[in-house]
Amino acid sequence: MRDLAELLRAGDTVVWGQGCAEPRTLTHALREAASAVPDLRCFVGISAAEDTVGAAGLGFKSYGGGGVNRLLDDAGRLDIVPSRYSDLPQLIAEGAMPVDVALVQVTPGATAGTYHLALAAEYLMAAVRNARVVVAEVNHAAPHSPDAPMIPAERISALVEVAYLPTPLPGGPRTTGTAAIGAHVAGIVSDGATLQVGIGALPDAAVRSLSGHHDLGVHTGALGDALADLIAAGVVTNAHKTRDTGVSVAGLLLGSEALFRLAHRNPAIALRETAHTHDPAVLASLPRFTAINAAIEIDLTGQVNTEVAGGRYVGAAGGALDFARPAMLSPGGGAITIVRATAGGRSAIVPQLHGPVAVPRSEVDWVVTEYGAARLRGLTLAQRRERLIGLAHPDHRAALEAASPGAGEARRADSQLQPEPGAD
Structure with missing residues (x-):
């Protein structure tokens, strides 16, 4: 794969698959590229890569505070997009939330030269359609979903072949109640x-x-x-x-x-x-x-x-x-x-x-x-x-x-409506 820094421009916004779909090879390369390409911004979902979100030189925005995003918020480095989840693809497509570079984890398709998104489709496919640059991590150890959206090879600017178990994110512990x-x-x-x-x-x-x-x-x-x-x-x-x-x-x-x-x-x-x-x-x-x-x-x-x-x-x-x-x-x-x-x-x-x-x-x-x-x-x-x-x-x-009742709330369940003072 080409050096990721060669594909980036100053001021670019980069998005990648969230949670288990995070392409760790590419996010690690992004951390290294941040020292060479100024003013990079990242749109992150639920993130597990503490090393990436902690990298100097990267700005971060997200739709939420899941995963290690809370560390970013504590450090004053997270800017929230207060959007309904369903709106994210349209915001990307219309340029209201622009994406310049998409980093994706994929698996090989049944037809040579095609790839399927691995572990996540959601708003990531909108990013693939609208990004200037798409970089793919072909993970041969990732689960292959035959019905996942397909990306043709011509849409991919660069790719790297890897084989590692995707980041597992098991559910939280069972607690009282x-x-x-x-x-x-x-x-x-x-x-x-x-x-x-x-x-x-x-x-x-x-x-x-x-x-x-x-x-x-x-x-x-x-x-x-x-x-x-x-x-x-x-x-x-x-x-x-x-x-x-x-x-x-x-x-x-x-x-x-x-x-x-x-x-x-x-x-x-x-x-x-x-x-x-x-x-x-x-x-x-x-x-x-x-x-x-x-x-x-x-x-x-x-x-x-x-x-x-x-x-x-x-x-x-x-x-x-x-x-x-x-x-x-x-x-x-x-x-x-x-x-x-x-x-x-x-x-x-x-x-x-x-x-x-x-x-x-x-x-x-x-x-x-x-x-x-x-x-x-x-x-x-x-x-x-x-x-x-x-x-x-x-x-x-x-x-x-x-607690005092609010507007429109009867003071007692059996109360009778009374006219306002001076009302006819």
Whole structure:
């Protein structure tokens, strides 16, 4: 491969596959090139390469604070693009979020001179289409997804042949309360449902609680170890999906070596672009489409913060909103927001959010904590307050009950409307 620095220009924005799809040979070369090419900027997703994001001379922006991006935020080096995940391909295509160089991990295609994206398609394919330079790492040890988007050789400016196990990113440890949360979710999800599952320990716990279900389907942004276990066990069959019947669809594989083995040359697992995985028309058409996503905190009206905790940017606007509305439009479907009742001794059910609203209260359906599940759709603000306080940790309920009601909220459940002073 040519020296990467020869392909770069000062001021270029570079994007690469996130998580397990990170082309480590190329990101290492980028770190070395940063000393020779000034003012390089990087758009990173969930990153595991601490050495790359710590490199001097590189600027960073991202849609979220996952992985080692939190270290960048702590150092004041991360600039967040507060965008819904589904908007990223269009932002790239329109030049609102320009990409000059795309670094991709690929596997050889069935036809000579063709390559398939490995482990991630999502917004990465939009970057491939619009970048001035595409550099490919052909990883012969990466899982080959025959249905992943294909890149012709003529689109690739340079490539390097390698063979190493992609970076595994197994799910977080199971912690106190996750089993109870999973049990409540299991009571909501029906047999035959098609699942979208967010990233993190709580969504993993919710998925692991579904081992007794039947004929589940998968249509999700990221497919991790918990879903892979259900696929391997035959719990996921995708038999009831009206699109991609018999196939689990994901934009990104994010897990361990066991996931890689399951996905390798498996026609029942397909990697698709964000335009398909997050398409509201596709999602709403799937019977019993059920979205399961975690929150950092929820206020007493149902507003959801998925971005900021304790003044740190740790999450993302992400895809929670992308999936919520289609899930509620799907026949028999629904959106489940899960949150641990306390974090660091503080209540996650709060009178007012400490971060931005990622999911407005009008788009919130089910809320689940260790203490139960409540469906908020159709409830008044006063009724929501009552239900959400019941989901809070008992130690925090009195303080929540003492919080002042907001505009539009009846002061008592049985109150009668009174005219404003001076009203006719």
